[in-house]
Amino acid sequence: MKKLLYLLAGVLLVLMMAACSSDSSTNSEGSSSSSGENATSDTVETGSVDTSVEATGDEDVMLDFWIHQTGEDETNAYIELIDAFNKEHDDIHVNAEVIIDDGASAYSDSINAALVAGNLPDVMAVDGPYVSSFAEAGVIQPIDNYIDEETKSQYVDSIIQQGTYNDQLYSLGAMEASVMLYYNKDLLEEAGIEPANSLEEAWTWDELMKNSKKLTTEDRYGLNLFMNYGVGEWLTFMGAPLAWSNGGALISEDGTKVDGYLNSPETIEALNYVKDLFAEGVVTDSPGEMQFEEGNAALALGGPWIAVSAEDAGLNWGMMPYPYKDEKVSPSGSMAYAVTNNTEDPEAAVELMKWMTNEEATIKISKATGMPPAQKSAFETMEKFNELPWSIMKEQVIQTAHARPATPAYPVLTDAFAQSFHAAALGEDVESVVEQQVQRVERELKRFEE
């Protein structure tokens, strides 16, 4: 009888998941298309200006602006900011286009298509680590001439680091991101483990290993690394700081050489640490979607969005800093804006970028997305970042955030690291896998040798 119930529960679960997933996908599609329409209609609203402009011969600047959509609240916040910009500036008019970002290739496919067809917008949202490849190809242009040092210094360092290629600044972002070591307060208390409550107290690799083992039981894992996100950007975003913390690297400082960096002993050691975590059975390579939220993992190395979902699930949760070996570093980087070479008025375009990333904007976006803001002052204005547990995220973003490597070969490099990380998780021989990946990236790098 019990077994039958178990079975029925399983069937129900799958059916529910099916219903949920199909619901959410149709919802998001529906809402995105409708908000897309909103976006265009919102901006067309002020279209009357166009005709009057032509009549007077007064030259108004028209800017096409691509923003990405991952969530509706976020997009609405962008639209409100753009509307405010249009009201504030009589001589600049922004046409926003909302483009779906499904976390895979939908957004970059749009950019690629526009690029080949030669109709890129004036300003577009780009993912932080991809800035270098666009910069190298001359798709986007440096903005140093249009921004003063004081404005620049208001951004957290990692945002400037992320937007810089060959000593020139190309992009500015409104959002930062980070990875925290989340923990289930009840389970830690039960096991008598003391969490780290500030950056100083951050756990070392050994502490993470020891405590994860302690927290692993018959029916629960000690740690969740969100391997269910698939072999992609997540593994580089979350995993690369392990290598950096150990003195390793993914690529040379100037972004032109991986041999001796991706396969350096320090990077290999970091990947072997990952391998050990999996071999000890404290973490699984196929966790359920809500493993941490449902209490089936005591610790989780997750993004800012986990705070939101854990809160929604009613979990008694806390956050700790990213664990370290020698140097304290933490993941960083998010969507940012860049001015394309298609624009006729880079000054107006940079004006728009500054508007979209100023303190007010960054607070608005942070509230809509749960991501940390990109302006230092915003952390002071937003009260939640001055008390635990969010103060830890603030410390991390300001002090230890490390941007992903700036190299035009980033798309191949990130896959190479993600594949190596995944191979380590599966218990493969790290060294030989990394060696293969090094060859792959070296071939790609040849393309950019001049």
Place this chain on the structure above:
Amino acid sequence: MKGNSSSAKQLTDQDHYEAPSEPSIKKVPPKRKKRRKSQAFQEALTGYFFLAPALILLGVFLLYPMGAAFYYSFTDFYILKPDDISFIGFENFSYIWQDAQFRQAFWNTVYFSVIVVPVQLAVALGLALLINKKLKFRVFFRTAFFSPVVMSLVVVSILWTFMYNPNEGLINQLLGVIGISPQPFLTSPDQAMNSIIVMSVWQGAGFQMMIFLAGLQNIPNHLYEAADIDGATSWQKFLHVTLPGLKNIALFIFITISIAAFKLLVQPMIMTQGGPLGSTKSLVYHIYETGFNYRDVGYASAMAVVFTMIVLTITIIQRVLIREERG
């Protein structure tokens, strides 16, 4: 008598008419020819007019891209630099033979096809035979077996990803009930491709089942009656009446499944992203990734050309074999 008189009458009629209208008669035939020519021309024009939508679509979305891919396969087209394309000869093609990922993707695709084609053919035939019997709830079974075909492959892939989950998935829960430990269906390099094969057969077999069913219903009943009179067992009837009757349909299905199997893309893309350790990366997926994620359109085009050659060769071999069997 009647005939004679009428023919005589005709003669006289002709004589009567011939004399005055001789000059005009000469003029008439050329006129008719002209009319015929212009008519034929107009008809052809109408024909082409009706064909135009199909031809234009075919040209724009098939022939032109094919030509473009062929051209780009000899270049270093990098998507971020569309204005800086240079001709590099056979460099892309020679790299294919050094590309370990291409080799792996090729053998993955071959493995998938070699298993899926016969299994799916057999399952489809089996289901068709079952449904052709006068069972209770026949319509229900037919609908149930056919329904996966109607569903989007993407949706089916996502559902099966849930079902294959080691910790919470339905299949592992069921295995747990009979005491088998959870299987890493999609996360083990040894099992992932087989898991995708099972799902693909389940999804695709319903369609071929319907074609087989139509074939079964086309086999004349008197053949079975004759076999009954000869005292044939039901196995003998299957072997000597049913199978020969389905031969042409089976060959058609064989070719279509083979081509579809070689184009494997959606399932690994959704379920495993080609992993673990590249064990489910198919040729088309590798081409897609190279072109769109890594922006190397030149090399992706070269692989696409090679892929087309491979599929073309297989199709030609199959055609030749079929012709021989028919003869």
